[in-house]
Amino acid sequence: MRLWGLAHAVDDLYQGLVPAVVPYFVLDRGYGYVAAGGLTLAATLGSSVPQPAIGMAVDRMRLGRLPAAGLALAGIGLGLSGLAHSYAAVWALVLLSGLGVAMFHPSAGKAAREAAGDSTAAMSVFAAGGSVGFFLAPVLATPALAAWGVRSTLLFMPPALLMAYVLLRGRHRQRALAAARAAQVRNGADRWPPFLVLTAVEVVRSVVFFGVSTFVELYWLRDLHASHALAGTALACFLGGGVAGTLGGGRLADRIGMVRTVQLGTALAVPALAGLCLAPGRLVPLLFAVLTGAALNLPFAVLVKLGQDYLPTRPGTAAGVTLGLAVSAGGLVAPLLGLVADAHGPQGVLAVLCGVPVAGLALGAFLVEPGQEAGPSSPV
Template identity: 75%
Template sequence: MTDIERRAAAPDPTRPDLDSLPLADAGASMWQRMRLWGIAHAVDDLYQGLVPASVPYFVLDRHYGYVAASGLTLAATLGSSVPQPFLGVLVDRVRWGWLPAAGVALAGLGLGLSGLFHPYPVVWALILLSGLGVAVFHPAAGKAAREAAGDSAGAMGVFAAGGSVGFFLAPVLATPALVAWGVGATALFIPPAVLIAYVLHRNRHRHRALASAAPLRTGTDRWAPFLVLTGIEVVRSTVFFGVNTFIELYWIRHLHASRAVAGTALACFLGGGVLGTLLGGRIADRIGMVRTVQLGAVLAVPMLAGLRFLPGTLAPLLFAGLAGAALNIPFAVLVKLGQDYLPNRPGTAAGVTLGLAVSIGGLIAPAFGVLAESRGPQGVLTLLCAIPLAALGLGVLLREPEQ
């Protein structure tokens, strides 16, 4: 071989070889990778939050009844929650790097197109497809994010907080657009999904190389503590969806506040959730995951009580933010802890903790509606003050996973 041939065959030192990426480089860029997954999670969950934000405008513009409107919410919840555990099992068996990109694209296209059609069955099917896109994204993205985060709960907190940011931004971004242009403005939210899907698709080979470089996690799957953890997540989701659904009505109908103040209360609650998700990961890196889960349950009760029983319309706003933070302190920790309990099935664990357990609160929410009919939104919030005690009781049964 000539010198020219040798130089041509030698690798270019200025171009990184992703297939042999050293672990040191992977660790050095961990936070950059987690930001990407956090942004992708925010965009994906934006479409979950856009459904309840847009439903009132379907009622106004399409003249749907309340039953039809609740059917749209049910379509999104069914699409996003029920398939996720099964998709998690699939993700554990095959590595399809295109799944996160396909999921977020389907979520955005389904929701974005729904406002452009009039027939109710078509709208219902599109919102169901949007929910299915959310379901496709979560298990694959949760597994990939864990591979990028390693054993850092704080890094997983960045990924989990992305979902909270998406929920927070949905009403903030959607309401002005829907007020100005009607329900057809849902089409304005298609481009973010297409853009992040393109970025994820372009980076799928890098993610595969990083996953290959990461140490293989092995161990015995511990189903008993995982089921306990799932119960805690169901309790957390139930309270979160209950407050999210009735907090504005509580401010308007019980506290007799303006719609602007009621919207501020919802923003404080969701904004506190973002902060709590980030804070929870950092706390878990210091005191352990199980103690962090227990801490969230302990703090949730007095914060919800302050939200419900503090007089006035402005003072409870502080506790709305604190309640959101307390409820979300365990969020990222529960995702990571679930994958630690099922080291051989990270996709399944993510499908349950990010999917079924999180979304199941939306299926339980109609029961709170029945209570609100007789007791008002204040009756719902009174009941929600006590529900975190169930999470505290279950949290006592948890143990730190074996390393």
């Protein structure tokens, strides 16, 4: 699981690099905001839309080399984007990088589940890797981009190629264990109704996560009148809390159950967001930034494993939806949140987001533990 967690961190590093690199394309190449938004759209289209289809292919065919191939493509596409001259070439390379991310998630999610067996805590190691990669991306990229501009994207190609090589080398050793675990995991019939409810819960979580990660720095800058350094610290606190929440959620689910963990994390997000929005000063809200990140990510690994439990014969499809499509769906709401910010500022966005988890709580009441009869479960 450490290997898959590390591979997930490297893969999602390239997702996190896109928002870090786009401003430097604006500065170095003179791209307008529409062109910059087009690059973000290319990354989103490549990484989210194909994942369910790739997941179905993973469930039907033996595609053991797909995680390594996806990692390599993600690194090559992003790495070469800074060297391309025409906008069309840059757009295509960013799209290819996103496609590499999409190739990784369903196949790696299936393999990680087979390695984890029935342990949610073990699965949380894989899920937390993605949070770590997204967290590290701006930390690693900003100094290089500031010093050498967009051409420094080439420096970020080696981690993907190295990790792809490691996965290929270790693939044969894991086959026997994976086959044995897969036989245990793939028992029972697929249950689509609770899986669709779970997907809706993940979309709600994604909306809040994208909203906070997009506007939390602006909140510190424009509403709290803080420095750029403190605003960056706020984003780091939020993302760091997410890593802790992902790991903690897996361990908690092994103790109290997966559904209750999802319900608890969703419930805790409401007071955490309220504190982030209303806490006085510039330093106290940092605590609530950590708590918000932790609460939102408490159900993350649990949702991935629970989705695979609902679809035991389609673990790749389940991972493709929960790790890809549903997670990225929150980004589609960003333009609407931007309209709220134009009218009421970043604090207005955070105020609106305080009410969004309520929809997740309502949906979470209809989740059931695998093996139980369908019907509303007791909310936390």
